[in-house]
Amino acid sequence: xxxxxxxxxxxxxxxxxxxxxxxxxxxxxxxxxxxxxxxxxxxxxxxxxxxxxxxxxxxxxxxxxxxxxxxxxxxxxxxxxxxxxxxxxxxxxxxxxxxxxxxxxxxxxxxxxxxxxxxxxxxxxxxxxxxxxxxxxxxxxxxxxxxxxxxxxxxxxxxxxxxxxxxxxxxxxxxxxxxxxxxxxxxxxxxxxxxxxxxxxxxxxxxxxxxxxxxxxxxxxxxxxxxxxxxxxxxxxxxxxxxxxxxxxxxxxxxxxxxxxxxxxxxxxxxxxxxxxxxxxxxxxxxxxxxxxxxxxxxxxxxxxxxxxxxxxxxxxxxxxxxxxxxxxxxxxxxxxxxxxxxxxxxxxxxxxxxxxxxxxxxxxxxxxxxxxxxxxxxxxxxxxxxxxxx
Numbered sequence: 001x002x003x004x005x006x007x008x009x010x011x012x013x014x015x016x017x018x019x020x021x022x023x024x025x026x027x028x029x030x031x032x033x034x035x036x037x038x039x040x041x042x043x044x045x046x047x048x049x050x051x052x053x054x055x056x057x058x059x060x061x062x063x064x065x066x067x068x069x070x071x072x073x074x075x076x077x078x079x080x081x082x083x084x085x086x087x088x089x090x091x092x093x094x095x096x097x098x099x100x101x102x103x104x105x106x107x108x109x110x111x112x113x114x115x116x117x118x119x120x121x122x123x124x125x126x127x128x129x130x131x132x133x134x135x136x137x138x139x140x141x142x143x144x145x146x147x148x149x150x151x152x153x154x155x156x157x158x159x160x161x162x163x164x165x166x167x168x169x170x171x172x173x174x175x176x177x178x179x180x181x182x183x184x185x186x187x188x189x190x191x192x193x194x195x196x197x198x199x200x201x202x203x204x205x206x207x208x209x210x211x212x213x214x215x216x217x218x219x220x221x222x223x224x225x226x227x228x229x230x231x232x233x234x235x236x237x238x239x240x241x242x243x244x245x246x247x248x249x250x251x252x253x254x255x256x257x258x259x260x261x262x263x264x265x266x267x268x269x270x271x272x273x274x275x276x277x278x279x280x281x282x283x284x285x286x287x288x289x290x291x292x293x294x295x296x297x298x299x300x301x302x303x304x305x306x307x308x309x310x311x312x313x314x315x316x317x318x319x320x321x322x323x324x325x326x327x328x329x330x331x332x333x334x335x336x337x338x339x340x341x342x343x344x345x346x347x348x349x350x351x352x353x354x355x356x357x358x359x360x361x362x363x364x365x366x367x368x369x370x371x372x373x374x375x376x377x378x379x380x381x382x383x384x385x386x387x388x389x390x391x
Contacts, residue, residue: 004236005269007244009280012212012232019067022208025232026071028278035205038076040146043117044068045204047153047168048083050221051102057215057226060151062104064210064232068151069114081109082117082141083171084178086221091139091175092120117141122174124322124380130197131265132190132342135322135367135380142172142202150204150238154211154229154245156219158293160188160195163220164245165207165238166258169199180322184364189264192257196265199238207241209233211248216291231285239267243275247282249290322380324358324370330377331355337369337378 008028012021026032036042046060054061069079081100089095096118100106109116121140128134142148152168159182160167173181185191211231215224231248235241239262246256253259253271262270269275272282333353338346345362346369349355356377358369370378 005240005274006276006278007233007235007240008278009231009233009244009285011230011280011285013230015061015063015212018061018063018212018232019070021232022064022067022071025208025234025279029206029234029236032071032075035149036072036075036077036147040077041080041144042072042077042205043080043082043141043145043148044072044114044151045142045148045168045171045202046081046083046105046151047155047163047171047210048099048103048105049086049171050089051085051099052222053102054104055213055226056222057153057213058155058219058221058224059103060153060210061212062108064208064212065105065151066108066112066114068149068208069108069112072149073112073114078115080115080117080141080145081105082139084139084174085171086175086178089175091122091177093118095175096120120174125201127197127201129200130366132193132364133197133366135370136172136198136201137174137177137322138172138201139174148202148204150202150207152207152209152238152241154209154214154231154249156216156224156249156291156293158218158220158295160192160257161255161292161296162242162246162249162251165204165209165235165241166195166199167242168207169202169204169238170195172198172202180365188257189261190364192261193265195258196239196261196267204238205236207235207238209241209245211245214249214290216249218293225291227287227290229287231280237269240269240275243269243272244277244282247272248285248287249292250287251290251292255292255296322365322367322382323360324363324365324367324378325381326356326358327377327379328355330375332375332377334375337373340369342366 010025052058072079152165155163157163211229214229216227217225345359349357
């Protein structure tokens with residue numbers, strides 16, 4: 001993740017002023033030419049969590065998308081709109097078309113001549129640099145892009161307490177594979193650790209936050225309440241942007257799992273003292289009464305999950321994520337996988353230490369074992385349910 005510690009802020013009281021204010025914002029960062037070059041494919045990675053109208057403040061507002069796309073095109077680059085909607089949605093053309101239409105994205109795309117991704121394919125990518133997760137499923141447009149712009153939204157979140165720049169990268173994971181991550185990483189710190197790995201993998205060139213109208217209360221979806229904030233913000237580092245966004249919302253650092261996990265890792269910046277804010281004083285833009293979800297006081301964030309969802313949790317864990325399995329005839333019982341596993345879920349068993357065994361109850365699907373095995377003795381198994389929902 002880029003360690004640039006500068007966060008830029010401009011006041012923007014309404015969406016009608018977005019283009020002028022965005023130009024001002026990017027001007028502070030030496031202009032769009034710093035981030036997009038002629039003929040480059042630039043994915044505009046939005047927040048399109050649900051098929052809801054823009055005024056609900058759940059998704060990146062279409063005027064922000066249009067303004068960014070126009071500036072990208074002026075540089076001779078090619079903007080492409082892409083995202084995978086939230087965990088409850090299959091990642092297919094029908095879902096994408098409905099989401100684009102309802103969120104007002106297809107209209108601005110047509111008006112501005114912006115390409116929209118309707119390709120529901122994805123691939124499994126290796127990320128050995130990850131501290132927790134070594135494999136990700138990633139949607140095709142991101143894999144084919146020359147660069148990614150992270151167009152995030154200022155929102156509360158029942159599980160992670162806020163959704164900002166780091167969390168928005170989770171949308172590169174295709175729809176119905178997301179529940180597997182949630183089920184295995186139900187502890188907030190582990191989920192935050194995965195998000196940091198994913199943000200490192202995506203490495204957006206710039207993160208631009210739509211905070212003209214934010215979302216408070218029981219976000220990140222339609223249960224939240226729109227809240228006028230009147231800001232546009234940007235940074236090279238998604239982590240730095242989240243530090244400032246949290247301060248503006250009044251979210252305490254100890255209640256921000258992403259920042260606390262970043263601090264554990266020694267990532268920089270993870271607190272306001274390490275950030276240089278340009279364009280506004282934090283004290284002038286703080287919102288003293290921003291409403292947070294009640295889960296902010298819960299340990300794991302799953303206390304409000306209905307009983308029937310909790311009952312289905314084991315099925316989601318095993319059925320909606322890739323399961324590492326040992327190929328016994330290839331395994332040489334070298335023990336590399338046991339050392340690689342952060343959860344100590346892998347052991348070498350047999351009277352003579354014959355082969356590795358993976359305890360699925362402990363496995364968090366980080367795929368470190370698969371990454372480190374030099375004998376190709378660990379395969380990633382797709383269950384029937386996984387294959388069905390990801391057709």
